[in-house]
Amino acid sequence: MIKVEGLYKQLGGQQVLENISFNVARGEILAVLGLSGAGKTVLLKHLIGLIRPDRGEVIINGVDIGSLSEEKLLKVRHDMGYLFQEGALYDFMDIYDNVAFPLREHTRLSKVEVAARVREVLKLVDLQGVESKIPGELSGGMKKRVGLARAIVLGAKVLLCDEPTSGLDPIRSRDISDLICHVSRQIGSTTVMTSHDVGNALRIATRLLIINECRIAAEGTARQLKESKEPFVQEFLQAATS
Numbered sequence: 002m003i004k005v006e007g008l009y010k011q012l013g014g015q016q017v018l019e020n021i022s023f024n025v026a027r028g029e030i031l032a033v034l035g036l037s038g039a040g041k042t043v044l045l046k047h048l049i050g051l052i053r054p055d056r057g058e059v060i061i062n063g064v065d066i067g068s069l070s071e072e073k074l075l076k077v078r079h080d081m082g083y084l085f086q087e088g089a090l091y092d093f094m095d096i097y098d099n100v101a102f103p104l105r106e107h108t109r110l111s112k113v114e115v116a117a118r119v120r121e122v123l124k125l126v127d128l129q130g131v132e133s134k135i136p137g138e139l140s141g142g143m144k145k146r147v148g149l150a151r152a153i154v155l156g157a158k159v160l161l162c163d164e165p166t167s168g169l170d171p172i173r174s175r176d177i178s179d180l181i182c183h184v185s186r187q188i189g190s191t192t193v194m195t196s197h198d199v200g201n202a203l204r205i206a207t208r209l210l211i212i213n214e215c216r217i218a219a220e221g222t223a224r225q226l227k228e229s230k231e232p233f234v235q236e237f238l239q240a241a242t243s
């Protein structure tokens with residue numbers, strides 16, 4: 002479903018990603034781990050064409066999006082949902098309008114159909130009765146849920162989540178992680194999330210990769226990583242989960 006091959010990227014005169022290659026099979030949840038500033042967000046943005054590679058390929062469902070025109074890219078993005086770290090909700094719109102926004106922009110659904118779809122995704126993320134509130138009236142965890150609802154409202158075949166637990170307390174971090182797992186299964190998405198929340202990532206991801214010094218330092222299932230003999234992997238997992 003997703004294939005990254007030999008990806009290199011420099012930003013602000015420094016190398017951020019170097020020879021990154023990996024695959025994500027349909028229905029998987031891949032977690033991208035790494036220290037702060039390791040390049041997790043930059044990598045995630047490549048997967049939706051917000052950043053283009055200097056070298057290498059990013060193939061989504063058979064299409065190399067690295068060199069696609071903006072117009073064609075928009076089509077590919079139609080099937081992708083992106084949950085931004087900061088939420089990126091429109092502060093001046095109520096929750097209903099925030100979630101309905103992609104439907105109004107990209108589909109010709111009637112008012113009634115939009116309403117039904119908004120209700121459906123808000124139910125999926127376990128949020129009801131907040132339609133008329135504005136983002137400022139919601140807690141951090143609820144805002145993440147709204148962001149997730151908006152990310153999947155067009156039916157995301159590929160779901161990308163940037164630090165879905167950042168800024169949340171441990172209980173809400175666990176809840177939103179479980180929710181991402183649940184929603185991914187419900188909608189059948191192929192999901193990539195970045196995280197510094199190693200405990201939750203190990204719990205819900207089908208596979209993980211750790212980026213360090215621009216490269217993939219380790220890749221595997223939670224079990225494979227825990228059993229890894231690589232000193233960096235052990236140090237990383239221990240520091241992050243202790």
Ligand SMILES: Nc1ncnc2c1ncn2[C@@H]1O[C@H](COP(=O)(O)OP(=O)(O)O)[C@@H](O)[C@H]1O
Nearest residue numbers: 012013017035036037038039040041042043044
């Ligand atoms: N638009 C940009 N211009 C210059 N440097 C950037 C830009 N975006 C990210 N970087 C740099 O790339 C590196 C990786 O950033 P990022 O992917 O945000 O890290 P993280 O792993 O914390 O998500 C950092 O050193 C950051 O300063």
Ligand SMILES: [Mg+2]
Nearest residue numbers: 041042164195
């Ligand atoms: Mg980041």
